[in-house]
Amino acid sequence: MKILIVEDEKELVKSMVQFLRQESYVCEVAYTEREANEKILIFDYDCILLDISLPDGNGLKILQKLKENNKTDGVIIITAKNSMDDKIKGLNLGADDYLPKPFYLPELSARISAVVRRKRFDGNNKLVCNEIAVDLLGKTVSVKDKPVDLTRKEYDLLIFLMANKNRVVSKNAIAEHLSGDDAELLDKFDFIYSHIKNMKKKMTEAGCEDYIKTVYGLGYKFTA
Amino acid sequence: MRLLQVSIRSLLLYAFVLVLISIPVSFYSVRTILKEEVDESLLLHTNQFLQHIKKFESLDDLETDLTVLDQLSYNIKIKPIDSTLNTKEFQTIYLYDSMEQEQRPFRQLSSSVEIKGQPYLLTIRMSLIGNDELVFAIGSVQILLIVLLIAGLLMINRSLNKKLWKPFYRILERLKAYQLDKSESFQTEETNIVEFDDLNRTAIHLMERNRKIFLEQKEFIENASHELQTPLAIFQSKLDNLMQNPSMSESDAMTIAELEETAQRMSRLNKNLLLLSKIDNEQFGALHDIELSKLINSLIDNVKSIAEEEEINWNVKLNPLHIKANQTLTEILLTNLIHNAIRHNVNGGKVSILLESKTLTISNTGKALQMNQDKMFERFSKEGVAENSTGLGLAIVKKICESNHYSLSYEFGKGTHTFSISF
Numbered sequence: 250m251k252i253l254i255v256e257d258e259k260e261l262v263k264s265m266v267q268f269l270r271q272e273s274y275v276c277e278v279a280y281t282e283r284e285a286n287e288k289i290l291i292f293d294y295d296c297i298l299l300d301i302s303l304p305d306g307n308g309l310k311i312l313q314k315l316k317e318n319n320k321t322d323g324v325i326i327i328t329a330k331n332s333m334d335d336k337i338k339g340l341n342l343g344a345d346d347y348l349p350k351p352f353y354l355p356e357l358s359a360r361i362s363a364v365v366r367r368k369r370f371d372g373n374n375k376l377v378c379n380e381i382a383v384d385l386l387g388k389t390v391s392v393k394d395k396p397v398d399l400t401r402k403e404y405d406l407l408i409f410l411m412a413n414k415n416r417v418v419s420k421n422a423i424a425e426h427l428s429g430d431d432a433e434l435l436d437k438f439d440f441i442y443s444h445i446k447n448m449k450k451k452m453t454e455a456g457c458e459d460y461i462k463t464v465y466g467l468g469y470k471f472t473a
Numbered sequence: 474m475r476l477l478q479v480s481i482r483s484l485l486l487y488a489f490v491l492v493l494i495s496i497p498v499s500f501y502s503v504r505t506i507l508k509e510e511v512d513e514s515l516l517l518h519t520n521q522f523l524q525h526i527k528k529f530e531s532l533d534d535l536e537t538d539l540t541v542l543d544q545l546s547y548n549i550k551i552k553p554i555d556s557t558l559n560t561k562e563f564q565t566i567y568l569y570d571s572m573e574q575e576q577r578p579f580r581q582l583s584s585s586v587e588i589k590g591q592p593y594l595l596t597i598r599m600s601l602i603g604n605d606e607l608v609f610a611i612g613s614v615q616i617l618l619i620v621l622l623i624a625g626l627l628m629i630n631r632s633l634n635k636k637l638w639k640p641f642y643r644i645l646e647r648l649k650a651y652q653l654d655k656s657e658s659f660q661t662e663e664t665n666i667v668e669f670d671d672l673n674r675t676a677i678h679l680m681e682r683n684r685k686i687f688l689e690q691k692e693f694i695e696n697a698s699h700e701l702q703t704p705l706a707i708f709q710s711k712l713d714n715l716m717q718n719p720s721m722s723e724s725d726a727m728t729i730a731e732l733e734e735t736a737q738r739m740s741r742l743n744k745n746l747l748l749l750s751k752i753d754n755e756q757f758g759a760l761h762d763i764e765l766s767k768l769i770n771s772l773i774d775n776v777k778s779i780a781e782e783e784e785i786n787w788n789v790k791l792n793p794l795h796i797k798a799n800q801t802l803t804e805i806l807l808t809n810l811i812h813n814a815i816r817h818n819v820n821g822g823k824v825s826i827l828l829e830s831k832t833l834t835i836s837n838t839g840k841a842l843q844m845n846q847d848k849m850f851e852r853f854s855k856e857g858v859a860e861n862s863t864g865l866g867l868a869i870v871k872k873i874c875e876s877n878h879y880s881l882s883y884e885f886g887k888g889t890h891t892f893s894i895s896f
């Protein structure tokens with residue numbers, strides 16, 4: 250799968266490429282609007298990560314160009330300017346998602362896989378990993394074809410970890426993914442731990458192998 | 474005391490002193506001049522009399538005539554004396570006037586003369602009554618003039634006060650009404666008075682400069698926060714990669730976790746600063762129709778599972794209330810208050826949220842405040858050692874209330890903190 254990163258901060262690009270490469274994504278990079286414009290006309294990408302503020306222009310123009318050329322590449326806007334206006338403008342211009350900086354790379358990775366899934370397998374939205382099958386439309390999980398009753402939070406947690414398969418995901422990244430701004434409160438309570446514990450219990454009871462490993466006090470890892 | 478009162482006061486004082494001095498001075502100087510005039514004419518009369526008498530020296534019974542003259546004349550007295558001392562004496566005397574029945578002032582000159590070899594004392598008198606009247610007439614005219622002068626000065630000053638100082642008071646009004654963060658720019662008008670125009674220009678200059686600095690400062694905070702987002706993103710992304718290292722030891726993992734904690738704190742701080750600056754810059758313009766009870770309920774649902782860990786009991790009574798406000802800001806306002814109520818709660822405590830008749834009351838059980846109550850809404854004021862708190866939550870609450878003209882109040886009693894907002 251091919252991803253284009255349009256971002257002028259070289260260090261950030263380096264980290265993103267390093268992280269996403271492990272996911273068997275092929276990453277290409279454009280540091281300027283001009284480079285990006287050239288690339289989007291020649292190639293098709295599964296997902297474009299688009300920074301709005303570029304040294305030689307505005308990322309929103311790239312969005313416009315994609316639209317004009319009837320390109321259907323998935324686009325996630327990543328920006329330091331977390332403004333409602335930009336977000337609405339971007340989404341209206343056909344962006345699929347909007348991620349303000351700073352962000353967790355596992356969060357980015359989960360958003361990319363969601364966009365790619367939507368673009369590639371429209372209709373057939375199933376996520377399968379060994380004995381686990383997730384119906385993304387119905388938001389149901391089954392193990393060995395038997396449904397497992399997960400709460401909304403446990404379901405989100407599972408999808409998030411599966412999207413970052415074989416990757417350590419920190420507790421903070423999970424907290425922010427599950428609760429957004431309310432994550433601020435989570436530090437006080439060991440909230441993630443109880444969700445993980447409950448989810449693991451339900452999954453193993455349904456006959457699922459224990460894929461979720463604790464990585465010291467840092468986070469969790471879905472290994473399969 | 475007004476400026477013009479001060480100036481008129483010294484003017485009046487000066488005029489008063491001048492009058493006090495000028496009345497006796499002019500009175501005495503006029504009198505002296507008149508007296509000298511009278512003395513001169515007395516001298517003249519005496520000389521003329523002697524010259525006239527000389528024509529009659531050939532008369533034999535001149536002595537008898539002189540006695541008769543002395544008897545008949547009121548103003549001229551002539552009496553024989555023994556010695557022939559050559560004296561000339563001016564005197565002011567008072568004589569009884571039987572007609573007017575009062576003492577009348579006279580000026581007289583007594584001189585010893587020699588008529589037909591016989592010494593006489595010749596006394597010639599002149600009434601001073603006319604002179605005194607003149608002196609009084611001049612004095613009263615003078616007083617009248619001074620009264621008119623002072624009255625005129627006062628009146629001119631009063632009308633000048635109204636007219637002349639009007640631009641000054643207008644400038645003053647404008648300066649009082651000027652708010653650095655609200656008013657657009659400082660407007661004044663031409664007055665044709667050099668000083669006031671100067672004042673206008675100086676005021677405009679000062680305002681413009683302050684406003685520029687203020688705007689730059691505002692912009693700086695926003696820009697600084699924006700610029701920090703990217704390095705924070707890089708920092709976080711490096712950490713995310715670092716923790717993928719399969720040979721990571723437990724102590725490495727702990728260090729990374731701590732670093733991530735710090736990075737998160739920085740990004741929250743930054744986010745909140747940016748938010749404050751955006752509210753300051755009024756970048757949340759769009760108003761929406763918001764049903765508060767629905768919004769509050771959904772926000773409570775979001776945090777309920779978190780609050781369960783602390784066994785917090787909820788007491789929620791919400792009447793529907795529609796307000797016109799910015800959706801984002803309203804959510805932030807309510808979220809911050811709800812977070813605050815959970816964060817500063819005790820285990821097994823209570824949070825009650827009541828919404829009735831345009832007033833929202835959020836109260837929670839908790840320990841009494843250690844800091845000053847007034848300081849609570851200030852930026853970076855934290856209660857205790859809450860590491861995960863940025864100390865900006867309530868500052869943001871206050872800012873949002875201010876920008877929307879909601880009244881915000883806080884009180885503590887019986888182990889319960891209560892925040893009330895009237896929409």
